[in-house]
Amino acid sequence: xxxxxxxxxxxxxxxxxxxxxxxxxxxxxxxxxxxxxxxxxxxxxxxxxxxxxxxxxxxxxxxxxxxxxxxxxxxxxxxxxxxxxxxxxxxxxxxxxxxxxxxxxxxxxxxxxxxxxxxxxxxxxxxxxxxxxxxxxxxxxxxxxxxxxxxxxxxxxxxxxxxxxxxxxxxxxxxxxxxxxxxxxxxxxxxxxxxxxxxxxxxxxxxxxxxxxxxxxxxxxxxxxxxxxxxxxxxxxxxxxxxxxxxxxxxxxxxxxxxxxxxxxxxxxxxxxxxxxxxxxxxxxxxxxxxxxxxxxxxxxxxxxxxxxxxxxx
Amino acid sequence: xxxxxxxxxxxxxxxxxxxxxxxxxxxxxxxxxxxxxxxxxxxxxxxxxxxxxxxxxxxxxxxxxxxxxxxxxxxxxxxxxxxxxxxxxxxxxxxxxxxxxxxxxxxxxxxxxxxxxxxxxxxxxxxxxxxxxxxxxxxxxxxxxxxxxxxxxxxxxxxxxxxxxxxxxxxxxxxxxxxxxxxxxxxxxxxxxxxxxxxxxxxxxxxxxxxxxxxxxxxxxxxxxxxxxxxxxxxxxxxxxxxxxxxxxxxxxxxxxxxxxxxxxxxxxxxxxxxxxxxxxxxxxxxxxxxxxxxxxxxxxxxxxxxxxxxxxxxxxxxxxxxxxxxxxxxxxxx
Numbered sequence: 001x002x003x004x005x006x007x008x009x010x011x012x013x014x015x016x017x018x019x020x021x022x023x024x025x026x027x028x029x030x031x032x033x034x035x036x037x038x039x040x041x042x043x044x045x046x047x048x049x050x051x052x053x054x055x056x057x058x059x060x061x062x063x064x065x066x067x068x069x070x071x072x073x074x075x076x077x078x079x080x081x082x083x084x085x086x087x088x089x090x091x092x093x094x095x096x097x098x099x100x101x102x103x104x105x106x107x108x109x110x111x112x113x114x115x116x117x118x119x120x121x122x123x124x125x126x127x128x129x130x131x132x133x134x135x136x137x138x139x140x141x142x143x144x145x146x147x148x149x150x151x152x153x154x155x156x157x158x159x160x161x162x163x164x165x166x167x168x169x170x171x172x173x174x175x176x177x178x179x180x181x182x183x184x185x186x187x188x189x190x191x192x193x194x195x196x197x198x199x200x201x202x203x204x205x206x207x208x209x210x211x212x213x214x215x216x217x218x219x220x221x222x223x224x225x226x227x228x229x230x231x232x233x234x235x236x237x238x239x240x241x242x243x244x245x246x247x248x249x250x251x252x253x254x255x256x257x258x259x260x261x262x263x264x265x266x267x268x269x270x271x272x273x274x275x276x277x278x279x280x281x282x283x284x285x286x287x288x289x290x291x292x293x294x295x296x297x298x299x300x301x302x303x304x305x306x307x308x309x310x311x312x313x314x
Numbered sequence: 315x316x317x318x319x320x321x322x323x324x325x326x327x328x329x330x331x332x333x334x335x336x337x338x339x340x341x342x343x344x345x346x347x348x349x350x351x352x353x354x355x356x357x358x359x360x361x362x363x364x365x366x367x368x369x370x371x372x373x374x375x376x377x378x379x380x381x382x383x384x385x386x387x388x389x390x391x392x393x394x395x396x397x398x399x400x401x402x403x404x405x406x407x408x409x410x411x412x413x414x415x416x417x418x419x420x421x422x423x424x425x426x427x428x429x430x431x432x433x434x435x436x437x438x439x440x441x442x443x444x445x446x447x448x449x450x451x452x453x454x455x456x457x458x459x460x461x462x463x464x465x466x467x468x469x470x471x472x473x474x475x476x477x478x479x480x481x482x483x484x485x486x487x488x489x490x491x492x493x494x495x496x497x498x499x500x501x502x503x504x505x506x507x508x509x510x511x512x513x514x515x516x517x518x519x520x521x522x523x524x525x526x527x528x529x530x531x532x533x534x535x536x537x538x539x540x541x542x543x544x545x546x547x548x549x550x551x552x553x554x555x556x557x558x559x560x561x562x563x564x565x566x567x568x569x570x571x572x573x574x575x576x577x578x579x580x581x582x583x584x585x586x587x588x589x590x591x592x593x594x595x596x597x598x599x600x601x602x603x604x605x606x607x608x609x610x611x612x613x614x615x616x617x618x619x620x621x622x623x624x625x626x627x628x629x630x631x632x633x634x635x636x637x638x639x640x641x642x643x644x645x646x647x648x649x
Contacts, residue, residue, distance in 0.1 A: 012526030020519060110359075110388070119360050121370060121555070128541075220515045222541055226359040226388070227512040265523040269473060269504040271648030277479060277507035 007266040014146040021258030023215040027236040030208025037201035038181040038304035042098020045233030046105030048213030051075040053109040055214030056224035072214035073207040080206020084199040091308030128222035164247040181302035184309040244299040260284040353401035354385040355411035363554035371573035402427040440591040448594040452605035453489035455569040457639040460493025463531040473504040473529035479645035488642035502649040514538030556608035568608035
């Protein structure tokens with residue numbers, strides 16, 4: 001047990017936790033917005049992959065990583081809108097539409113990458129985002145390197161948490177969004193356009209998926225490769241439930257996953273526990289599921305989640 | 315989900331390739347008729363280093379041995395049999411690829427086409443009558459790289475980030491570690507497995523975790539590790555191909571697998587009509603030129619002379635057959 005603590009009480013562990021959690025946090029917040037409006041966005045995995053590709057391509061050819069992030073976000077917005085067309089305008093099954101969008105986006109990512117870059121022996125790369133220490137704060141002992149010595153996207157992702165909470169709970173826009181997700185008929189009778197609200201939420205979710213995806217190809221790593229998302233989008237679906245559709249709790253969920261993931265890598269190479277490596281790799285998923293069962297058992301999903309809204313139909 | 319995705323893109327690609335093949339055929343039928351037709355089926359995208367080495371060698375055979383070559387990438391287990399059958403029925407005389415995720419499927423399909431030669435990267439043996447195997451037997455240069463790592467480490471802690479505990483990965487990691495221990499008995503080895511053949515962000519994160527734990531020379535069995543070494547400024551050893559360009563200041567050398575001797579042998583054997591279901595593994599050994607330690611590039615001047623001499627001597631002993639690098643395929647354990 002003490003060996004495990006030895007691995008935890010290291011600055012590198014906490015830094016890794018924040019680093020690993022960041023893209024998950026972005027995508028989890030995105031998913032939270034769409035589910036709060038009543039739409040489960042299973043396009044997450046594909047949109048992240050496609051945006052990792054488009055964002056990387058834009059960064060590669062323009063030389064501007066931030067342009068890459070913008071392009072990634074726009075890619076997400078476009079496919080978030082497509083999700084809206086399928087699930088809101090056409091009222092199709094959210095599961096089927098989401099999986100369809102993921103398949104489409106993944107296919108487009110592979111195909112687009114081959115069109116743009118051909119078949120290189122080694123993936124072309126960019127000079128990825130470098131750590132941008134916050135002046136003064138990064139010099140704090142312990143906390144400095146853990147919280148204030150990251151790439152800018154990390155700060156932005158975590159600043160997004162209070163922003164999302166404020167928007168969701170303290171603005172009329174947020175109130176309307178939540179109402180649309182709980183009781184669209186009430187929202188409609190109050191003069192809110194349910195469809196437009198859901199489109200907005202889906203486009204926001206797409207943008208955040210996009211930025212989360214591009215984090216992998218422009219910040220965490222310096223190239224787009226086909227394994228770059230590897231199911232991390234699906235993880236965020238579970239993190240939203242664990243986070244009970246609340247921005248703060250979602251941040252906690254992402255950090256928990258990041259922490260266990262960072263820990264398992266350290267335990268593997270520390271050699272203190274002799275277990276097959278698969279057990280270690282399983283840990284973050286296992287802990288997420290267990291936490292979900294314990295913490296989120298009584299969590300209530302938005303009441304109108306998965307239900308298409310059709311005017312004057314009960 | 316991912317299976318479906320990749321098979322979809324695989325299908326599109328296969329369709330495009332077949333169209334291209336048809337066009338090429340009709341354009342120059344006279345020439346094509348005499349060429350040996352070779353197809354490859356790869357489980358991963360072509361950039362994945364393991365697969366890329368096969369691909370590069372086959373491209374070279376296209377030029378130097380005058381074969382006609384086509385391939386499908388990202389073919390998942392569910393599609394593996396179909397793609398293999400399409401090639402066999404499309405008149406390809408030799409079908410190559412990697413079968414690790416689809417060993418049984420590949421063997422079963424091969425049986426139905428006794429007149430086609432199948433040669434696959436595989437962790438197990440060949441099968442009569444027409445299923446030959448090869449593998450990346452590159453533990454010898456891995457051992458040499460380990461010797462260099464053992465000399466370079468100051469913390470006496472070296473690491474390797476690898477895919478999973480399968481024989482072809484284990485023997486490289488173990489050879490690397492025992493090479494280091496031979497020259498530096500105090501050296502300790504750490505190992506991480508990412509559970510995937512191609513997940514560079516994960517490999518990078520695993521490498522950063524090792525570096526946090528004091529690893530100061532790292533073996534990039536998987537793609538993604540060198541980027542972590544570059545970020546933290548420690549020496550790294552590449553794998554599969556000469557990867558020095560990824561980080562010229564950090565990559566000391568690479569453990570290179572050259573599939574050319576294997577491909578040349580297989581193609582010649584098939585052309586000569588004497589193909590049998592044999593194990594071509596030996597053609598990946600250093601003595602056959604199937605593997606080697608890459609040049610030091612920017613490290614040429616940085617490596618101490620005694621280290622370089624030591625490597626030259628041991629390399630010669632391996633080539634002469636007077637030193638045998640042990641093959642240990644047990645799962646490596648972190649120390």
